[in-house]
Amino acid sequence: MIKEINTEEYDAMDKSGVMLLEFYSKSCGPCKMLAFVLKAIDGMFPDFPIYTIDFDENEELKERQGVKGFPTMLFMKDGEEAKRLEGLQQKPAIIKEVEALMAV
Template sequence: MAITEIKENEFENATKEGFVIVDFYGSNCAPCKTLERTLEELDFEAPFINIVKLKIDETENIIEQQGITSVPTVFFMKDGEVLEKKLGFIPLNEMKEIVGKYMY
């Protein structure tokens, strides 16, 4: 699966089934750009993982509902439930460990 940019009104539908990584990012955030490269590497190595991105500038209600206070924030979700939340940059090996913990 390719990394998909979603809008606020698509969040619930995009995360309601299966395992999903959600990247909340800011357009002028340097750590967000570094994390984006990590997510692209993960997508290349494991294209079956569903990864979605939400730009915080365009998602005010979700940001408030989910308690997002800084970016990047990454949710690891399964069937609509947040299993784990990480703040800041996540190295690829750590990302793989988290995915392995919840997918297998």
Template sequence: MSSQTAAGEPVHVEDREQFEDLTDDGIVLVDYWADWCGPCKMLEPTIDELADEVDDLLVLKVDVDEHQDLAQDAGVRGIPALQFYADGEEAERLVGVQEKDDLLRVVESLR
């Protein structure tokens, strides 16, 4: 996992270079969201819990309004969208509000 990460809390992506660097290694969950998105707000506590509780998971948050290019490149058409990476490769994608247990199962399958 990158040394640029803060354990226990999601990392808000600032630019493409940071995104590419942080998704290049280990297990990464990218949460595509927007401030105006009700389902995104419903999912936020679950995402925060995962970031805090799962030691080998890096959680990134991409605001689709600020980073339309990243969302477009990822093919995000609806939010919340969750993209899992394993060692730099996209491994799973989920759209909509998800249960914590379902997200944990994905993480476990990527270990």
């Protein structure tokens, strides 16, 4: 399930379990390419939540999470960052991180 959220929605959500937070910008070419990869991964792992967050519209959350550029993916476990991948990533690298996070 890929869902776009904002800072308020993130703060209100249950953070138990695993999830992926992807910070992106609408004007970012690599972010657009990553969206296709995440859609494929979402199909492979339908029970793994993926949340996209607009980098430009969520300054407070971006700063709180220490995100400096886009795209940035934060692999989260029970509200804590387990792994961070920055820049455009290939599908196998993302799958590896999802599988590792789900195995813990």
